[in-house]
Amino acid sequence: MIELFLCMDKIRILDKEFALSIPYERIHEAVVSMADAIYANHKDSNPLFLCVLNGCFMVAGDLFKEYKGPCEISFIKLSSYSGTTTTGEVKKVIGLNQDIRDRDVIILEDIVDTGITISHLIRDLSGYAPKSIKVATLLLKPKAVQTNIRPDYVGLEIPNDFIVGYGLDYDGYGRNLKDIYKIIEE
Numbered sequence: 430m431i432e433l434f435l436c437m438d439k440i441r442i443l444d445k446e447f448a449l450s451i452p453y454e455r456i457h458e459a460v461v462s463m464a465d466a467i468y469a470n471h472k473d474s475n476p477l478f479l480c481v482l483n484g485c486f487m488v489a490g491d492l493f494k495e496y497k498g499p500c501e502i503s504f505i506k507l508s509s510y511s512g513t514t515t516t517g518e519v520k521k522v523i524g525l526n527q528d529i530r531d532r533d534v535i536i537l538e539d540i541v542d543t544g545i546t547i548s549h550l551i552r553d554l555s556g557y558a559p560k561s562i563k564v565a566t567l568l569l570k571p572k573a574v575q576t577n578i579r580p581d582y583v584g585l586e587i588p589n590d591f592i593v594g595y596g597l598d599y600d601g602y603g604r605n606l607k608d609i610y611k612i613i614e615e
């Protein structure tokens with residue numbers, strides 16, 4: 430039953446239908462490339478990764494298995510999304526327990542859409558005087574970006590469709606899908 434569900438090209442979550450968009454193999458290639466690219470630039474700097482929950486838990490789990498150098502990993506939380514449209518509201522950062530002063534910080538995101546979340550996060554974190562802040566995101570919607578933030582590491586650029594799977598949800602569901610699905614607009 431579960432296997433059938435995972436192999437399907439179309440799925441339904443609550444009131445919406447989604448079609449298979451990025452299979453896990455393609456996601457994994459992108460994650461490995463990101464891990465290698467980050468490592469190439471941060472071999473000697475013992476970076477501190479701040480992974481933005483909830484969405485990035487799958488990227489984090491896969492990326493750190495491939496990241497070859499010393500690093501610290503921490504998780505923070507904030508969210509701007511409700512349903513399928515950006516609300517523009519950005520909540521405060523919670524869970525920042527590390528001292529980030531003079532550290533090379535790498536924010537790890539699942540997706541950058543408008544860029545509003547990440548630009549607020551960079552502004553908040555800058556207040557703690559880190560040495561540098563870089564942004565790594567598995568997915569980027571270049572046509573949706575409304576800020577002047579450009580992530581330093583991008584796994585895949587995708588069109589402006591609403592997607593689910595691989596950590597990303599639709600109203601709380603779909604995060605556990607191994608592949609990424611995009612919404613089928615009626």
Ligand code: 5GP
Pocket residue numbers: 484509510515538539540541542543544545546547590591592593597598599
């Ligand atoms: P931004 O502030 O860049 O517009 O949005 C960032 C956050 O919105 C992401 O971290 C993610 O949680 C959510 N988001 C953006 N686009 C999508 C999408 O297509 N699907 C899902 N499920 N979440 C998204």
Ligand code: MG
Pocket residue numbers: 481482483484485538539540
């Ligand atoms: Mg996110």
